[in-house]
Amino acid sequence: MCRFLAWSGAPRYLDELVLNQEQSLVAQSRNALIGKTAINADGFGLAWYSDRNNPCFYKDTHPAWSDANLKQLTHHTRSGLFLAHVRASTGTATSRNNCHPFGYGRWCFMHNGQAGGHDAIRQQLDGMIPASLYGDRLGATESEAIFLIALGEGLDQNPIAAMARAVARVESLSRDSGALPFMRFAACWSDGERLFAARYASDRHAPSLFYRKCKTGIIISSEPLDADNGEWIEIAAGTAIETQGTVLTSHPFAPGVAATSPQIRGQHDAASSAA
Template sequence: MCRWVAYRGAQCFLEDLVTSPAHSLIDQSQCATEAKTATNGDGFGIAWYGERDEPGHYRDILPAWSDDNLRSLARQIASPLFLAHIRASTAGRTTRDNCHPFVHGRWSFMHNGQLSHFERLERVLEARLDDQLYSARKGSTDSELLFLLALEFGLEDHPKQALEAAIGFVISRAQALGLQPLIRFTAALSDGASLYCVRFATDKFAPTLYSGRMTGHAHDSYCLVSEPFDEDTHRWSEIPAGSFVSVTDAGIDVAPFRPAVSPRAIAV
């Protein structure tokens, strides 16, 4: 399983979350504590928003702990909204195109989880994309394809509904092929203005997600993380499974996340 952090709030340096904390994302790349695998060494990436509409984007296949360029960039880049990800691959080779976050236009997206039977589902899921989005696919991961499906289902206008429709479509296609759908989906995405996160699974094992405020920053500065950066239990709140999180100028909001499929498709 991968690890990631997403941040929206007062402008801060990426190093404040990516490299500096005791249990920073760099530390988690070698010794994650709430993942199936302690090591997440199959590449990393960051996407950050600044003066332009589209995000800055840097990815590589090196383990995060061994890339001095990442440390230097994190020390110099300040942003009010960014995503950072370290990868432990479950689908797709270790290539730059398969490293998160993925970017399309002003949108950025990253994911921790898995989609079972992907080798059976990939072709029918790709067929749902229009020509432009199909051509935009550069890698071979389930994560990138889920991102493009969300764009196909209207992510630009209705993020929550689009993600619910995309996940529901995957479940229905799996059922149509006689497959038992297993989706574990904890994701973060942004259009440069708002930050959205999802924690969902078709079984009882949704990948972890926590929210917390940044110490020493404005009260409306929030970070969403796969696992906390420290042992301050008062700072971090676990996001329940089956949730959609929005971080906007109005603050943080947590709503139910319900893919548009029959309730029988969701394990209880």
């Protein structure tokens, strides 16, 4: 599994969360306190927004704790919306293209979790990515595939429903393969104005996800960044949140419902006919 965090609010230096917390993201890369994998050393990545339309990315395959450039970059970079991720591979190669966050246009996305039987469903998974987006399939992870499928499902129009539909489609493939766990999903994604996060699993073991409201913004993190646990709120499984600055709203996140909705089935049938 992996660890990640995100910030939405007043501009702040990235190292304030990535490095300078009791249980910062870099600390989690060495010793995560929650989750299956204590060590997350299979690469890392950052995505942040400035006055440009699209996010800027910095990724590498080194462990986050050993990258001197990461310390310099986060110390001198300020942003009002950024995402950061440290990776523990569930089977795909340690490569820059497999490091999160992933990006397309103004969107970026990062994920902690897995789809069971990935090796068996990988070809079908790639087939779910719209042809117009397949040139942006740079890596080999199911995480990147979910992101590109969600873009094809209408991420621009309805970011939460589109992500739920993408997760439902991938979970259905995994169920057909019979490999457990069918889907474990904690993720963050953003268009540069809004920040979204969701937590879901096909079993009782949804990856951990928390948020904390501060005076100047909202932190989303795989685990609390400090011992003040009373200030951290666990996001319930089957829930998505949407933040813009210091405003937070909560929504149901139900991929199973998305997969069986007559309206959604009709949309897929219409898309197939158009193709």
